Amino acid sequence: MAYDAFLLLSFGGPEHPDDVMPFLRNVTRGRGVPDERLAEVAEHYLHFGGVSPINQQCRDLLAAVRAEFAAHRVDLPAYWGNRNWQPMLADTVAQMRDDGVTHALGFATSAYGGYSSCKQYWEDIAAARAHVGPGAPAISKLRQFHDHPGFVGPHTDAVRAALATLDPARRPTTRLVFTAHSIPTRMAETAGPDGGRYTAQLQEIAELVHAAAAPDLSWDLVWQSRSGPPQVPWLEPDINHHLTALAGKDVTDVVVSPIGFVSDHLEVLWDLDNEARDTARDLGLGYARAATPGTDPRFVTMIRELVEERTRDAARQRLGTLPVWDVCPADCCPSPQRRGAS
The missing domain is CATH 3.40.50.1400 (Rossmann fold)
Structure with missing residues (x-):
């Protein structure tokens, strides 16, 4: 074509x-x-x-x-x-x-x-x-492209760079925290033809970045930037709640990597560089936020x-195993029902 x-x-x-x-x-x-x-x-x-x-x-x-x-x-x-x-x-x-x-x-x-x-x-x-x-x-x-080397590599190096800013003596009590935009749980369940595509892809890239950047550290995948009415369930835990939980588990430092994002736009700057950083400071946690790919x-x-x-029918460059396709099935990822919409 x-x-x-x-x-x-x-x-x-x-x-x-x-x-x-x-x-x-x-x-x-x-x-x-x-x-x-x-x-x-x-x-x-x-x-x-x-x-x-x-x-x-x-x-x-x-x-x-x-x-x-x-x-x-x-x-x-x-x-x-x-x-x-x-x-x-x-x-x-x-x-x-x-x-x-x-x-x-x-x-x-x-x-x-x-x-x-x-x-x-x-x-x-x-x-x-x-x-x-x-x-x-x-x-x-x-x-x-969640598992393409050109996306995984910049995130991996950003985690390494963020770790380098923390006290190496406290590495044994440092934790990696990967974040992505929260979505309604119902939307997450219907993502992809078999459901769960969004969370599965994020889990896979988190595993890839962790293995390449800091395999000795424990890690978590958590969520940020929730919106919408409180009665609608969204993916949890929120990054700020998670930091509070980590502080009670003898964690001294965290590296937060926004693997859900391709650039440092406002939700990264506000939710992580302001709110989450303030939460970590109040809890006495060392905090470093990894960069996003941007124009790497x-x-x-x-x-x-x-x-x-x-x-040019070039070979696909991939590090993961989840299936990918060029054209999504017609019934993939149904539209959420909007309040006030016909």
Whole structure:
């Protein structure tokens, strides 16, 4: 199959204080979340001047991908569109149509299966193409990449670097804590054709990073950034609750690795560099937060390799054993029922 463009798909984020509430309304559309609750979340963004780092991180990643493509003769123009803020995906798809693009490969800034981390991007693509109408290019989404060496390697080295900042004499009482975005337990149970795909992939990369970075240490997979009504069960334990539990088990230091994320965007900065760090300080725990891949050259190379799997039939680079596929089954990861939606 012939492809004539590359599309970077991301979540989007505000870039000015006046953007924050409209952005949050986009994120929560159809869920019946009142503005009073959104105002609480808005304070996290306003703490950073109303600017989420994610858009600039996407610009930097797009520039690195373009350079990587040029260096390896991957002749695909690269575009970028967001789910929730400018550049909106529909606008990008319209530009691609006007530029004569007919079939693009889409790369989402999420490594994992599940509704919000994978299938919703497929829905975003379909909605954007429908909005653009006749002439909208076809868009095929690249596979999930949680166990690709270009994703595992940067996380592994980041854990090693974070460990190096802690007191080596206390290594025997140091623990690794891997984090990812919490989701409703029902959503986790229905992720993937056989269910449990999101948590299984996170478990696998945690095992891979632990084995390569610090096999002598104990580790846990926990969750962060929970939202939604309290009566709806979400994946637990929360990172802050878990740190409290560890402090009662003679743990002296923790390295927190956000393996659920590809870059240091706001949920990483707020939930880990502020809330979790403050929790650790109050508990007397030594604390180091590992970095995310960002524009690490290995991560950028990974994106090119994923493209070449489809354009040049290149071999798949994988460290894990969970099955992967290019096209998800139609009944994979059903959409959650939204309050207030028809």
